Amino acid sequence: MIAEITRIRHKYLRHDKKFPHVWCPGCGIGIVLGSLIRAIDGLGLAKNDLVLASGIGCSGRLPAYVDFNTLHTTHGRALTFSTGIKLANPSLNVLTVMGDGDATAIGGNHFIHAARRNLNLTAIIINNQIYGMTGGQYSPTTPYGSNSTTSPYGHIEHAFSIADLAVTSGASYVARGTVYHVPALDKLISRGIEKEGFSVIEIMTNCHTQYGRRNEMSDPVTMMKWFKDHAVTTTRAKKMSPEELKGKFSIGVLTDIDKPSYTEEYQKIRDRAKGREVKS
Amino acid sequence: MTPEEETVRNSSSTEVQDEYWEKKLEMEKKGKKLFKQQIFLDWCKGCGICVAFCPRKVYEMDEMGSPVIVRPDDCIGCRFCELHCPDFAITIIKRYPDRRRRKSDGS
Numbered sequence: 001m002i003a004e005i006t007r008i009r010h011k012y013l014r015h016d017k018k019f020p021h022v023w024c025p026g027c028g029i030g031i032v033l034g035s036l037i038r039a040i041d042g043l044g045l046a047k048n049d050l051v052l053a054s055g056i057g058c059s060g061r062l063p064a065y066v067d068f069n070t071l072h073t074t075h076g077r078a079l080t081f082s083t084g085i086k087l088a089n090p091s092l093n094v095l096t097v098m099g100d101g102d103a104t105a106i107g108g109n110h111f112i113h114a115a116r117r118n119l120n121l122t123a124i125i126i127n128n129q130i131y132g133m134t135g136g137q138y139s140p141t142t143p144y145g146s147n148s149t150t151s152p153y154g155h156i157e158h159a160f161s162i163a164d165l166a167v168t169s170g171a172s173y174v175a176r177g178t179v180y181h182v183p184a185l186d187k188l189i190s191r192g193i194e195k196e197g198f199s200v201i202e203i204m205t206n207c208h209t210q211y212g213r214r215n216e217m218s219d220p221v222t223m224m225k226w227f228k229d230h231a232v233t234t235t236r237a238k239k240m241s242p243e244e245l246k247g248k249f250s251i252g253v254l255t256d257i258d259k260p261s262y263t264e265e266y267q268k269i270r271d272r273a274k275g276r277e278v279k280s
Numbered sequence: 281m282t283p284e285e286e287t288v289r290n291s292s293s294t295e296v297q298d299e300y301w302e303k304k305l306e307m308e309k310k311g312k313k314l315f316k317q318q319i320f321l322d323w324c325k326g327c328g329i330c331v332a333f334c335p336r337k338v339y340e341m342d343e344m345g346s347p348v349i350v351r352p353d354d355c356i357g358c359r360f361c362e363l364h365c366p367d368f369a370i371t372i373i374k375r376y377p378d379r380r381r382r383k384s385d386g387s
């Protein structure tokens with residue numbers, strides 16, 4: 001009998017062409033990829049109904065490895081391509097994978113407005129707190145005081161929280177996970193795909209090569225231990241004081257609300273327009 | 281084949297063989313669940329995640345930087361390694377104490 005995990009790998013990965021993948025040894029993006037295909041398999045989605053779009057960056061390479069409809073677009077613009085696909089064919093399940101720089105630096109405007117419009121899309125944001133692919137320049141999520149190639153004396157800017165930004169911008173579903181808490185991550189992604197409206201899953205991911213190496217965490221194991229020690233579940237965070245929460249980050253579902261999605265509203269207009277056509 | 285099995289196979293000493301099967305038989309009696317670990321070295325990049333996080337220290341790093349399965353029977357089947365290997369190189373499979381092989385070995 002073939003092992004369950006082997007079946008999933010064979011079904012969803014371009015396993016016979018593209019592996020081993022391009023990412024560094026121990027890069028967390030590979031762990032995210034595993035979570036994503038398990039979530040999709042768990043939901044029983046047909047490969048033909050799935051689209052995965054990405055921008056540019058190490059995270060942007062992810063669609064190259066999955067065996068469904070994929071699109072490797074331009075830096076920061078993945079959500080705009082996804083928007084077009086979803087509006088043209090609302091029956092498709094459109095997923096978008098982006099890096100932290102991709103989604104919140106160059107693509108920041110697209111991101112907040114996709115959330116505000118509440119498009120029925122799933123955004124998976126691989127937050128490794130750095131521009132990985134281009135050599136370790138700081139991104140909007142690089143922590144204050146940390147080192148990067150463009151902040152060699154310590155970063156003097158403050159990071160923002162991608163998940164909090166998504167909540168205030170109006171996303172229906174916002175969750176944060178890490179590549180250490182994998183079973184939980186599978187569930188967070190799965191719920192995000194299911195959800196009507198804009199869903200955001202921010203995933204704290206290790207880039208030991210570009211971020212960790214300059215910040216005393218030069219190997220994947222140290223970085224994963226850091227995630228383990230600094231992540232607090234949302235339920236536990238509610239019971240903790242601000243002092244106790246200092247330096248920690250919360251994981252789990254941050255928002256899960258129901259409101260009309262752009263996709264539904266747009267469909268209503270379409271139907272109305274068609275109705276009028278018939279009458280005249 | 282795990283290093284343990286390899287030693288047993290290559291050993292001409294009946295003592296080593298007996299000890300191995302006795303241990304397996306004991307496990308079967310206790311109803312201990314056994315798991316087989318497979319590492320696909322063509323995809324493994326030697327990152328060391330499996331070695332560092334396995335709660336039962338099933339793996340060790342060899343001098344070439346590749347993980348080796350050293351304590352297969354200690355595995356509790358938690359699948360931490362399988363879920364966290366970024367390179368899809370590990371598969372954990374349920375296994376029964378080598379029932380069939382023992383029978384044929386005896387005959």
Ligand SMILES: Cc1ncc(C[n+]2csc(CCOP(=O)(O)OP(=O)(O)O)c2C)c(N)n1
Nearest residue numbers: 057058059075099100101102130131132133
């Ligand atoms: C329009 C444009 N500007 C800049 C670049 C250069 N560039 C490529 S990837 C990247 C940032 C990557 O960072 P991130 O999005 O966090 O992805 P990661 O590599 O960390 O996964 C940049 C600035 C580009 N490819 N296109």
Ligand code: SF4
Nearest residue numbers: 023024027058132207
């Ligand atoms: S540079 Fe960083 S993000 Fe890119 S593959 Fe290497 S570890 Fe992963």
Ligand code: SF4
Nearest residue numbers: 324325327328330365
């Ligand atoms: S976690 Fe995977 S890639 Fe890393 S050393 Fe273990 S088998 Fe190799």
Ligand code: SF4
Nearest residue numbers: 334355356358359361
């Ligand atoms: S399944 Fe768990 S106990 Fe078994 S080898 Fe993997 S990490 Fe270790």
Ligand SMILES: [Mg+2]
Nearest residue numbers: 099100130132
């Ligand atoms: Mg990044």
